[in-house]
Amino acid sequence: MRAHVTSLPVTATTAPRSTSASHDDQRWTPRLWGVLAVLCLVMFLDGLDVSMVGIALPSIGTELGLSTTSLQWIVNGYVLGYGALLLLGGRTADLLGRRRVFLIALAVFAAASLVGGLVDDGTTLIITRFVKGVAAAFTAPTALSILTTTFREGPARNKALSIFAVFGASGYSSGLILGGLLTSAGWRWNFLMPVPLAILALVAGIALIPRDRPADSGGHDLAGAATLTAGMLLAVYSVVSAPERGWADPMTIVLFVLAIALLTAFVLIEQRMAHPLVRLGILRIATIVRANLGMIALFGSYLSFQFMLTIYFQAALGWSPLRMALALLPAGLIVAFGSPYMSRVIDRYGTERPIVAAMVSLSVAYLWFLVAGDDPTPSYVTDILPSVVLIGLGFMLAFSALMSQATAGVDDSEQGLAAGLVQTSGQIGGAVVLAVTTALVTSGSHSADGMSAATFDQFRPGLTLVTGVAIAGLAVMVFKRRKRDAGDAGPEPVVEDEVLEPAAP
Incomplete structure (x- = not known):
């Protein structure tokens, strides 16, 4: 059961994956670069949307009269639609054709962005965010599965994944600045800004992404x-x-x-x-399980941390949206400029060591802010910047490594499933941790909206939670490494030493 890409000979992935020659002989043609550019633009839009909307939350809450709990739904409405349908989105791409699913979902994404910028009711805005999340649930795993079936496993795929991650980080860092500027002009521009970019990606995708056939066999x-x-x-x-x-x-x-x-x-x-939607045997591969747990820790802790900082800096400390954006910008720049080198890191050290280093960096970042941020007038250089830098390093190290680990050794016919699994873990983990974090933060509030009287003590339980989530992610990786052969000093095998029990055929 294999989906075939028919238009680009260089995308064939049936060559043996065990030899270095099969990894290194893929020629990067102009059209191949064009396909990657379309996928990266969609990744850019994801990063752009997340950061711009995050910066705008306090302004949205003020204009539409939304409480902190309601503002959470602007984030979680998107996450709900995204996370709940990611597996269906990835598997649908495998069964119906990646190109078709990708382009239809991208069109819906553009339409939902437009409507979201025009509504004037909080409930309607949350609904549009949910619809946009549903669309992203089909574009994200489909884009990743197009990438992983276009670029052969090994250096070529690692390089493509690193470029993919760079555009996500660039979208995030660009969104911080644009979000600050656009929110100053009006928060609606944060929703309207992605529309022309989505249309551009749609037109380019129609022209460049090769037609593919659905799986030769299988059911729905x-x-x-x-x-x-x-x-x-x-x-x-x-x-x-x-x-x-x-x-x-x-x-x-x-x-x-x-x-x-x-x-x-x-x-x-x-x-x-x-012909199941999810072949449960894929969950018997230990590296895939660890990659999914790592993604839960990464997005679960980070999404909640950003949510708290956005409200704390603007509502409690009185910072402007632009100042808030500039404060977080170093994290996005580190990921944008560091991710291109991650393919070399993964080729040399494997995936687990960068992930362990990432979880250490994130744990220290959250712990640092938990200890140093308790100041009515915190110093940016000593109290905030160290956490921002460490978060950037952690995300840079973790994202590409987790994506590589989650899809390594998986047949082309199940790349959409593997991609959907790891992204589902990140989104659902993020939604659950954010929900609990918001409950912890608002439970300490004595104001009607949970924002106007915010203090650092109100955010302390939430910060403790995200620190614990990052440390738990680190514990999962460290426990695995302690079980490895002490004499194995090189990169870990991608498939060997991964299977918990024989996978189902």
Whole structure:
């Protein structure tokens, strides 16, 4: 069961992957660069959207009268649609054709961006963010699966993934500055700005991305898709809404029970389907499991940290959106300028060592701010900048390495599934940690909106949580490395030493 890319001979991935020659002989033609440029532009849009909207949150809350809990939904509305449908998006690309799914989803993304910039109601804005997240759930894994089936596993793919990550970081860093400038002119421009770029990517994608055929065999697991999507949506909604409703509230308990029942039904369905949405055997590969856990720690801690800093700096310290953006800019610049070298790092050291270093960097960053940030007038150079720099280093080291580890050794026909798995972990992990973080932060507030009287002490429980999430991610990686042969000083094998038990055929 393999999807075939028919237009670019250089994208064939059936050559043996075990020899260095098969890794090094791929020729980067102008059209191949063009395909990568389209995929990178979409990655750029993701980074741009996240950072611009994050900077605009306090302004949105002021104009539309939204509380901190409601502002969380502007972030989590996107994350819910994104995370809950990522697996369906990745597998749909495998089964229906990557090019078709990518272009349709990109068109919806552009339309949702336009509508989001025109609405004047908080609920409608959250709905458009959800729709945009659904569209991204199809563009993101499809873009990654197009990349991983276009570039052969090894140096070529590592280089492409590093460039891919650079554009994500560039979008993020650009979004910080643009977000600060555009929010000063009006927060709606933060939603309208991505529209022309999305249209440009759509037109270029139609012209450059080669046509591909759906998988030669296989079925569409509608029952599995329905139970997985409903179960994940309900599970994340339960976590997000529980703090406001109450964890012991009967409705909260019912929602959790229903979510567990749906996800259990999904597992049972996948075990009996001839062509499942998710081949559960892929979760028996240890490196894929670790990559997914690492992505949970990365996005779960970072998304919540940025959310808290955005509100703390602007609402509690009175910083302008532009000053807030400039304060976080070094992190984006480090990722943008450092990611091009990550392919060399991964080629030399493998994936696990950069991930361990990343988790150390993130843990120290959050711990530093937790200790040093408790000052009514914090010094940027000594109290804030060290955390920002360490976060940039951590993200630079982790993102490409986690993506490489999550898709290494996976057949082309399941690249969409592998890409969807790791991105789902990041988004769902981010949504859950952000929901709990928001509950911890707002529980210490005595003001109606949870923002106007904000103090550092109000954010301390949330900062403690994100620090713990990063340390937990580090513990997962360190525990694995302690189990490795002490005499193995070189890069870890990509496939060997990965299988927890024989994978299902």
